[in-house]
Amino acid sequence: MLSFTEENYLKAIYHLSKEGSEPVLTNDLAKSVRTKAASATDMVKKLAAKKLISYRKYYGANLTTKGKTEALMVIRKHRLWETFLVQALGFMWDEVHEVAEQLEHIHSKRLIEKLDEFLNYPKTDPHGDPIPDRNGKIQQTAAISCDQLEKGKSAIITAVKDSSGSLLKLLDKIGAHPGKKIKIIACEPYDKSVEALLDGQRVFISHEVSKNILVKE
């Protein structure tokens, strides 16, 4: 059975290696799990010894099939719990991430299956992120971020990149949730901010924010 810490490292490696192609660098990994590079090196050696990643000194780490499955199971739990907290317990979408960071480490196959059933097998979490199924299959959405959307084009918001409370609260204010229709009216060259229509409502979005909104045309 994997420890709390091992699970967090695997999850971080998964998120940092865009779809498993590029190797994950030690410094990036350390930053992601909020430790120092020396600690990340130690853990990466340990995970390699357990055949959860392949690792080459000074080069980086890649998940093995086994490691990827483990990572996806942690992500599955995280996103199912977030969905539960919003849908069943009435949490706001900006309040769930921290609690889910704890709940994702509960070890019980039965619990997560029952939870999935209780929620009626949701496809995405409150932030629009896809939930891996029991076999670790995850549907990859070929989404682009809002700042790359052309002027005049319409799209549907699918997900939000950043799970920080401050961004989510801001998006709440302007009404930018997954599922909503967005259309770019104008783009300021000076600061790359955009003027858009969100379900008919005119809104102004900074570049910092629009980068974190994922849309599908």
Add this chain to the structure above:
Amino acid sequence: MLSFTEENYLKAIYHLSKEGSEPVLTNDLAKSVRTKAASATDMVKKLAAKKLISYRKYYGANLTTKGKTEALMVIRKHRLWETFLVQALGFMWDEVHEVAEQLEHIHSKRLIEKLDEFLNYPKTDPHGDPIPDRNGKIQQTAAISCDQLEKGKSAIITAVKDSSGSLLKLLDKIGAHPGKKIKIIACEPYDKSVEALLDGQRVFISHEVSKNILVKE
């Protein structure tokens, strides 16, 4: 913030000191948390340094007000989660204890309040044990165990002492759940087993089992 382990020790001390009167002995505590006496001594010193217990060498440990509140909060979480698992997720009452042992250590005031609300503020858990409220108030039931019930007397089952899966499965079979009416028909002097009526059904209960059934006249 208390660690996983500290919380488990506090909970064990609470359960071992019948309502806080008697001091808890090191060996008993060690057995309860499944470690060795030496480890229990270390932890007991640590908890005393944090003013969660009072401790006298070779004599034993007692919860302080602060420690008792912490213990009751862990017990509150444990029992609310058990209730959730049975009522919302459809677990059997013999499957919930192990998972609740993990869930009870999730740190989030908001989560537990929301869970309590979702469950409509239950008074007892699936095993009939009282659930402390948000302030740590717990209603003490003056129950006696079934083996002390006199012949011919009727009573209501209020709770089950032991949370082991094998006992709970057995009680399921004979239909002995909290809320049910039980009446002792006969008691065998040889093995102290009893013949009883459980909602009209005639059942035979061994002494080992009847000791673990709590009833209220």
Add this chain to the structure above:
DNA sequence: ATAATAATTTAGATTACCCTAAACTAATGT
């Protein structure tokens, strides 16, 4: 009062995870 026994504490290690500081490697610029 003394000896035997049971319970408890202390001493000294171990493991997992994390840290700082020093050493090393790979890449880059001159």
Add this chain to the structure above:
DNA sequence: ACATTAGTTTAGGGTAATCTAAATTATTAT
């Protein structure tokens, strides 16, 4: 080729929780 630099690893320790074995204390029996 050589020096600089950024990134990474190694060396050496620290803390929390655990363990075994030895020492200590309290209790009971003679």
